[in-house]
Amino acid sequence: MTERFNGRREDPRLLTGQGSYTADHSLPGQAWAAFLRSDVAHAVIRGIDTAEAEAAEGVLAVLTGADMEAAGYRRGVAPMPFKGRGGSSLLVADKPALATDRVRYVGEPMAIVVAETEAQARDALDLIVPDLEGLEVVPDMPAALAGGAPLIHDEIPGNTAFTLDFGDAVAVEAAIEGAAHRVRITLESPRLLGNPMEPKAVLARWDGDILDLWSPSQGITPLRGGLAAVTGLGPDQMRLHAEDVGGAFGVRGQIYPEYTAVALAAKRVGRPVKWVSSRSESILSDYQGRGLTLSAELGLDAEGRFVGIRHDILADMGGHVSAAGPVTAIQNPLQMAFGAYAIPAVGGTIRLVLTNRTPVSAYRGAVRPDMAYVVERLVDEAARQTGFDRIDLRRRNMIPVAAFPYDIPAMPAPTSYDSADFGSLIDAALARADWDGFDARRAASRAQGKLRGLGCALFIEPAGGGTQVDQVALTWEVDGMLTIHTAAVASGQGHETVFPEMLGAQLGMAPDRIRLKGGRSDSPRITGGGAFGSRSMMAQGSTTTEAGRQMLAKARSLAAELMDLSPEALSYDDGLFSAEGSNRSLSLADIAAELPGQLDTMAELPGPRAFPSGMHVAEVEIDPETGACALLRYTSVDDCGTVMNKTLVEGQIIGGLAQGLGQVFGEMAHYDGDAQLLSGSFMDYPMPRADLMHRVDIELRGVPSPGNLLGAKGVGEAGTVGSLPAAMNAVMDALAPEGVAHLDMPATPARIWGALIAAGKGA
Numbered sequence: 001m002t003e004r005f006n007g008r009r010e011d012p013r014l015l016t017g018q019g020s021y022t023a024d025h026s027l028p029g030q031a032w033a034a035f036l037r038s039d040v041a042h043a044v045i046r047g048i049d050t051a052e053a054e055a056a057e058g059v060l061a062v063l064t065g066a067d068m069e070a071a072g073y074r075r076g077v078a079p080m081p082f083k084g085r086g087g088s089s090l091l092v093a094d095k096p097a098l099a100t101d102r103v104r105y106v107g108e109p110m111a112i113v114v115a116e117t118e119a120q121a122r123d124a125l126d127l128i129v130p131d132l133e134g135l136e137v138v139p140d141m142p143a144a145l146a147g148g149a150p151l152i153h154d155e156i157p158g159n160t161a162f163t164l165d166f167g168d169a170v171a172v173e174a175a176i177e178g179a180a181h182r183v184r185i186t187l188e189s190p191r192l193l194g195n196p197m198e199p200k201a202v203l204a205r206w207d208g209d210i211l212d213l214w215s216p217s218q219g220i221t222p223l224r225g226g227l228a229a230v231t232g233l234g235p236d237q238m239r240l241h242a243e244d245v246g247g248a249f250g251v252r253g254q255i256y257p258e259y260t261a262v263a264l265a266a267k268r269v270g271r272p273v274k275w276v277s278s279r280s281e282s283i284l285s286d287y288q289g290r291g292l293t294l295s296a297e298l299g300l301d302a303e304g305r306f307v308g309i310r311h312d313i314l315a316d317m318g319g320h321v322s323a324a325g326p327v328t329a330i331q332n333p334l335q336m337a338f339g340a341y342a343i344p345a346v347g348g349t350i351r352l353v354l355t356n357r358t359p360v361s362a363y364r365g366a367v368r369p370d371m372a373y374v375v376e377r378l379v380d381e382a383a384r385q386t387g388f389d390r391i392d393l394r395r396r397n398m399i400p401v402a403a404f405p406y407d408i409p410a411m412p413a414p415t416s417y418d419s420a421d422f423g424s425l426i427d428a429a430l431a432r433a434d435w436d437g438f439d440a441r442r443a444a445s446r447a448q449g450k451l452r453g454l455g456c457a458l459f460i461e462p463a464g465g466g467t468q469v470d471q472v473a474l475t476w477e478v479d480g481m482l483t484i485h486t487a488a489v490a491s492g493q494g495h496e497t498v499f500p501e502m503l504g505a506q507l508g509m510a511p512d513r514i515r516l517k518g519g520r521s522d523s524p525r526i527t528g529g530g531a532f533g534s535r536s537m538m539a540q541g542s543t544t545t546e547a548g549r550q551m552l553a554k555a556r557s558l559a560a561e562l563m564d565l566s567p568e569a570l571s572y573d574d575g576l577f578s579a580e581g582s583n584r585s586l587s588l589a590d591i592a593a594e595l596p597g598q599l600d601t602m603a604e605l606p607g608p609r610a611f612p613s614g615m616h617v618a619e620v621e622i623d624p625e626t627g628a629c630a631l632l633r634y635t636s637v638d639d640c641g642t643v644m645n646k647t648l649v650e651g652q653i654i655g656g657l658a659q660g661l662g663q664v665f666g667e668m669a670h671y672d673g674d675a676q677l678l679s680g681s682f683m684d685y686p687m688p689r690a691d692l693m694h695r696v697d698i699e700l701r702g703v704p705s706p707g708n709l710l711g712a713k714g715v716g717e718a719g720t721v722g723s724l725p726a727a728m729n730a731v732m733d734a735l736a737p738e739g740v741a742h743l744d745m746p747a748t749p750a751r752i753w754g755a756l757i758a759a760g761k762g763a
Helices: 011-015 065-071 118-125 141-145 169-177 220-231 257-269 279-285 325-336 368-386 390-397 422-432 435-447 495-507 536-563 588-594 646-665 718-738 749-758
Strands: 031-037 043-049 059-064 109-115 129-134 160-167 181-189 201-207 210-214 238-241 273-276 292-300 306-318 345-354 451-460 469-476 482-486 514-518 571-573 576-578 601-606 613-622 629-639 696-700
Touching (some): 031 118, 031 257, 043 109, 059 065, 059 118, 059 257, 065 257, 109 118, 109 257, 160 169, 160 325, 169 292, 169 306, 201 257, 210 220, 210 257, 220 238, 220 257, 292 368, 306 325, 306 368, 325 345, 325 368, 368 390, 368 451, 368 718, 390 422, 422 435, 422 613, 422 629, 422 696, 435 451, 435 613, 451 718, 469 536, 469 588, 482 495, 482 536, 495 536, 536 576, 536 588, 629 646, 629 718, 646 718, 718 749
Parallel strands (some): 031 273, 210 238, 306 345, 629 696
Antiparallel strands (some): 031 109, 043 129, 059 109, 160 345, 181 292, 201 210, 201 273, 292 306, 451 613, 469 482, 469 601, 571 576
16 A cells, blocks of 8 residues: 555654643543552551541542442453363452452552642552551462462462363373473563553543543453443443553553542542552553463474474463453463464463462563464474474474464364465575574674574464454544544554555545544444454454445445436546546545535444464574673564555564563563562663664565455564564574573573573683
8 A cells, every 4th residue: 555644644743742641631620649559469458547648638538448349349350251170260359449358469559549639649648557467478470379378369269260271181192202302391471561651540520420531541442341340330321531542562451440449539529530650650550461481392203293282381460360361361372372383282271370469461462472482492492402403393394375274273262373374484584584694693703702693483373353343433524524433542553544544545535634533432432342462454444444335335326316327327536436428526525515424334344363473583692701692683574464554564563573572681570579579660670772673674475364354464463472482592592502401581691691600601
């Protein structure tokens, strides 16, 4: 598609400070809120004395968990479409939005203060006296699963909320036991902080029994469903607002306890109430990502064919099960358990474990990067132990083009990979990365006392899903503009640019005559998934195309009436209906002006699923004297189906790479033995910077998906999925010749240096 904007349409507004984020919204007569949070990870709440705070200057109300419980306002509801071991269901403790019986992680909200000003609300927090009786802390998953461990929730035995056995255990056992080669690996994918540009915030106002709520969100439909579940409000009792959202990454996809607490506070004081978290408060209380222990075993026959793979996955859920954390920790591993390979026997176990840490939610990739990581690290380890070439192993075992659609074997959620051409991806990536020239580059590094490593990752991931249908509305405004209404809310993807481009090309209209409203309260009531799971273009882009088709069909009939001609006599070209021998033509805007409302269109399509894939190559150089690791070159060859805007797609890949490489080389939420977060500021938590990526080479080789009108597959998480295994395989390729057998992320200088020292190498 031809790009008609100089950059993204939204950029001038966002880059000049004219964005409209939640904190930018204020209402007449609004009050301000602040939250009292637990400073210990595990304790019984004996009482909370709020009397002095209630009497403080400017304070309008102080609410605790008892008020939330009386109102019936709960924590987020966690859906789970699967049954676990023995037909069991996900165990979720039914708790109010603010803690009542116990606190279960540092930062858990216990009370909300509402005052005339933000400063008064924060000052009053110091006057609240909580009576907390400390309990033994469960700081991590080994402690949670140990015999006799304290229970995080009395109603969840063994601190295990869910256990799923998947695949064919008997076939897997037989395949691995009979294999000529067996390779095992255990990896940690540490907890990460989402750190969106925009901290958490919420503004609530009641109009009678109708709640207006502003908050940063990835989609109005999931937000509405979550809010209804935790408050009991009906869909028609909510008007939800999210215009610009400053980053999301999965951690802005659900209802937080603070949202419902502010809503109840606004009802109690009879005024709008606003809360904007500080950066440190957001770091402390935002749901986190990852937090996985991944063990896997691979069996190979004498010719290097993969005969079976078995997984044992532990997923840290934190002190409460969030709305999105459990299902992503189950569903995505099921669809990526065998990677890009035709492995006849696949199975394993996934356990969701509770600890005294911040709850975990989806985070860019939502366990997909972790599954690619463990499978691709396992393939490299198999090559290292058996002597097979690592590229030959991948070619020998990859799913062939002729096998697509490829059914996922022995899974509780039947589905199939739609399309891919792994051989083409491998060929392109090796050529662009100059794989064959690496030995000379390694020798040059060695001559300078440096260690050089080359790593790759071949992957396929699920994208889309998450809703039954996606709706899009097209309406003509009085100013002659055509407006696209979608349920998804953009958080940096460029929706305002690409959706008008796409529809403009279809309708023969200039895209600057088309605007997008994503998830706006002044849009027609529509449903559909949010901007998560790399689904927006394949789902709502396809539905926009269908809406455009329906609008053109309507327009042809209406134009025929206005021109007193038959529809068959009309041609449509360059945005105009005309007929041979007639001196009159009509544009869509003309028809909309003459017949107001009659061109407005609502379309819906089933929520699609597709499977993007890729081959990534990373090249690193390590200074053994310091452990410093430089990423010299990164090659990304991706199949994201039909590309609607190449610039935006490449931007999404680079953004994903930054987050994935940030995890590989530095990011980690550090906790001590008392489950206190030690990396609670940007002084302690390293965010990726531009100098992390010296050279990035991107190629797009799309096989259109047969599952949606556009053939799109999604690209938002591809960079993250590929970068974890590719970069860590490169690090291990540099370190393994020095005797280093294992290294977990993040590959910081201290960790690399320590591993070399432990292996008897290094300074």
